[in-house]
Amino acid sequence: MALTPVEIRHMSPPRTNFRGYRVAATDRLLEEIAASFEDVWRERADLADKVEQLEADLIRFRELESLLRTTLVSAEQSSAKTRDQARKEAELILGEAHAQAREVQRRAHAENERLTHESRRLRAQLQEALAALDEPEAGEAEEPTTPSEQSAETAEERSWYGYPSTEALPDANAA
Numbered sequence: 527m528a529l530t531p532v533e534i535r536h537m538s539p540p541r542t543n544f545r546g547y548r549v550a551a552t553d554r555l556l557e558e559i560a561a562s563f564e565d566v567w568r569e570r571a572d573l574a575d576k577v578e579q580l581e582a583d584l585i586r587f588r589e590l591e592s593l594l595r596t597t598l599v600s601a602e603q604s605s606a607k608t609r610d611q612a613r614k615e616a617e618l619i620l621g622e623a624h625a626q627a628r629e630v631q632r633r634a635h636a637e638n639e640r641l642t643h644e645s646r647r648l649r650a651q652l653q654e655a656l657a658a659l660d661e662p663e664a665g666e667a668e669e670p671t672t673p674s675e676q677s678a679e680t681a682e683e684r685s686w687y688g689y690p691s692t693e694a695l696p697d698a699n700a701a
Contacts, residue, residue, distance in 0.1 A: 530563075531560045531564040535560045
C-alpha cells in the first residue's frame with residue numbers, strides 16, 4: 527500500500543502503556559520520513575513532467591527528422607533532374623553549334639569554290655586580253671622580236687593585272 531506524505535504526517539502508531547515508544551523521537555523520525563518522502567514525491571512529479579516534455583520533444587524531433595528526410599530526397603531528385611536537364615540543354619546547344627559550324631564551313635567552302643572559279647575566269651580573260659594586245663593587227667608590220675625581248679617589253683609596259691604601268695604612261699601634267 528502506497529502512502530502519501532500527508533498520510534505519514536497524520537499517522538500515529540498504536541501506543542501501549544507498557545513498553546511503548548518514545549513519543550518525541552518517534553514523532554521526529556516520522557516527520558523526517560514524511561519530509562524525505564515529500565521530496566521524493568516532488569522529484570518524481572518533476573521527473574514525470576520532464577519525461578512528458580522529453581517525449582513531446584522526441585515526437586517533434588522525429589517529425590523534423592522525417593521532414594528533413596523528405597526535403598533531402600526531394601532536393602536530391604531536383605538536383606538530379608536539374609543536372610539531367612542541363613546535360614540535355616548542353617547537348618542541344620552543342621548540336622546546334624556543330625550544325626552552325628558545318629553550315630558556316632559549307633558556306634565558306636562554297637564561297638571559296640566560287641572565288642576560285644571567278645579567279646580562274648578572270649585570269650583566262652586577262653590572258654586573252656594580253657594575248658589580243660600582243661598580237662599585231664593584220665595591217666601593221668612589226669619587227670620580229672625574240673620572246674625574251676617581248677616579255678621584257680610587256681613587263682615594262684603592263685602591271686601584273688594587265689594595266690599599263692605608271693612608268694609607261696605619259697605624264698598628264700607635262701602637257
